[in-house]
Amino acid sequence: MNAGGAGEEEDASGHLAERKMRFLFALRSHGVTDARVLSAMEAVDRGLFVRGIFAERAYEDMPLPIACGQTISQPSVVGVMTQALRVGPRDTVLEVGTGSGYQAAVLAQLARRVYTVDRWRRLVREAAEIFRALGLVNVTAMTGDGSFGLPDQAPFDRILVTAAAEDPPGPLMAQLKPGGIMVLPVGQSDHVQQLIRVTRTALGFDYEELRPVRFVPLVEGLGNG
Template sequence: MSIDDFKSKGRRKMLVDSLRTKGIENEQVLQAINSIPRHLFLDSAFSEFAYKDEAFPIAAGQTISHPYTVAFQTQLLDVQPKEKVLEIGTGSGYQTSVLVALGAEVFTIERQKELFDFSKIILRNIRFVPRYQTYGDGYKGLPTYAPFDKILVTAGAPEIPKELLKQLKIGGIMVIPVGENSQKMMTIIRLDEDNFEMYEFGDFQFVPMLERRDK
């Protein structure tokens, strides 16, 4: 595993500066991104480009999102220290590490075994370890640990999963990309037991959210 050297830190600072110019204003989010060695989440073939604002292929036919997308979703989530955050789609673990860096108690689910195994190792190696990490079906969430202050979905859902809405605490926020081929970024705020407020924040492109097929 390559080290986090001065060159990587310099590139990271340039990435953070570029995210500022693109409208990311939350300084805590920017500091979190500045603290995480993104190149370690990528195949070494891409490490030279790790701090460009681009998505890259990772295992199991998935991608690591653009840093802007990670920053944008995280900014919408408005994470506060000690909040319980459910992440649907651990992927390589990069977004997970951003949430951990913000001081959240992170509960994360990944349905691709290859990615689950990879992310578990990398997060432990860089010491950004979530509170709970599991291999399973993101559509079901983690009812045992609910309710959650915040829920973040990092894959495109054809519709908003009702099980996840149930696991959001009153006053809590869910950020989720919704749509089939391209997605609308949605923020959902739970007002009370039965009512939710929803907002749209533009078009994005995510890999589809999948259910487990090994059951």
């Protein structure tokens, strides 16, 4: 009986190891090669952020539904965005669009401090619970209208936006430090958007297009959930 139990545990751990190996392979095959980013994503179990009937698909490279009509981005997109942000260990990062909390947890492995804001109270509450369980003391989750950023905590070294705006929001641009980087999707919500990197320079802002993406729209105001 015990031997059978041990065998089942070995099978389960082997299956999990195989899924995680495929997970990392998918990241690399989509151009995520930065060693710090790969280590951060390996350290954060995406399975903790996917609940209900989709939990079994947590290690697949695909977006999945979460509460409040939102989604958890596919891991390769999280990896590409994180790599494009070029987060340093001394950086303070603002994330707009907490969602499941997965992206913020990855950023917490790389940055000194992470502030994450979402318009849905339920999502912020559930993400904060996971952050506490993981001991991520350098993440602060807040409910608010992310399109206006967090003026009281600004300026930021890095800003990551996980919802699409037609143009980079002015308040977020203003809260970026000189030399700072913002990565966000831009474009109409019903079309394929473009992921861009905005760098604040002494003369203004530089823009770089990275790849086509599709995100939920950036909506002003608070949600009802």
